[in-house]
Amino acid sequence: MNNETILPPTILTHRRTAYRPVTTEGDGELTASKFSGRPWLKADESWPTCPNCNTAQQLFVQLNLASLPPAEQTRLGDHGLLQLFYCTSSDPLCEVQCEAYFPFARSVMARRIDDPSAPANTAAQGPAEPLAARRIEGWEAIDDDVPGWEELYQMGDQLSPEEEEALDKAERPATGDKLGGWPAWVQGVEYPSCPQCDARMELVLQIDSEDNLPYMFGDMGAGHLTCCPNHPDVLTFAWACY
Template identity: 80%
Template structure:
């Protein structure tokens, strides 16, 4: 369990528990939570491809909702899968051409699979150079995850110099790959809005550069998989860097 260094009570009013993925080398089964590896696909479904270059996308992450900590199940769902595919092609450079750092980019696919049962496609052809898979074996709580000073300011909290210093010393909000909690924004608060209802989307998973994925978002940036609180099937991914 990871706990922040002592934070002022004024900041702890906003605390949440985040969860650090504990991973091991190697792929799990088709329904496992994992970074990279082989995703669950319907029997008649090909490996998702990028519409810009027509190459298979990397599976960045698959989350089996039934294996998430209970508080996160209450928030994002108790069953099914979340999958995030991302094009890492360098010729053409789809990340730039499709502006994959913005939400709802063409070269990125984030989706929910409500009922991953029945026959599956075990022979779908993935990327030519797939990332080494890491299966998620457990989730370690990160207690007292609190917003950064910019988000606190947007929430109407006039943060003091002492509070800002406390956030820095406690390394909050927590960086690195994590489920839930508060986002460690890189270039300011950037929640996307749902294209169906315009509601502010909620962060499901933070993915940092060179943590469980051997990938760097720009110059050591971080990305966030988000979901609409009103439309569970609306998911997207975006990132920012220094």
């Protein structure tokens, strides 16, 4: 049996390449791309804390833009770091108190570091129980990532029942952790808007429950790190679950 699913040409017009992180156990260098581990911090900066509970946030991900696939560098920049910090405190339960599933929550920080060659703080005190780190050693292309049916409908496409079935069978958009491509929305299309220009923010990284990061978003939800196309410094993270 041939398990390759041919997507209809109408859907393939929206094709984008997404990239799965290829990871290994353990932390990498300070400026490496990684899930959890030690983040690059400015020399005079302490480990970021959550304003709701005043304890250190977890580093969820750090991306070194210089090591991304060239097509993603064109989109996101070719130098510097993107970092996502998230409070996982259970007492108080900051995720709920701060509604961390919505974009721009207080207990979450997403930011861009322009110059990681500047002096760094390599000894900052992080969370008491850091999540297990995985360093990202490369990226594996998914050549045929396409939007989900809901997003296709929003873009004005009309799908036949056969086309919907093909999309479903192909398991597109791809779930799991991935850079770029199309978001696999859990609760419908939810792109955040930039607070500065109202533009639709674009997918940087999809972070799925218990993939590379040993963390569960609600009941097996998925999160999306997004960036404003006009304001490279405006980044945010939001997630949804079933």
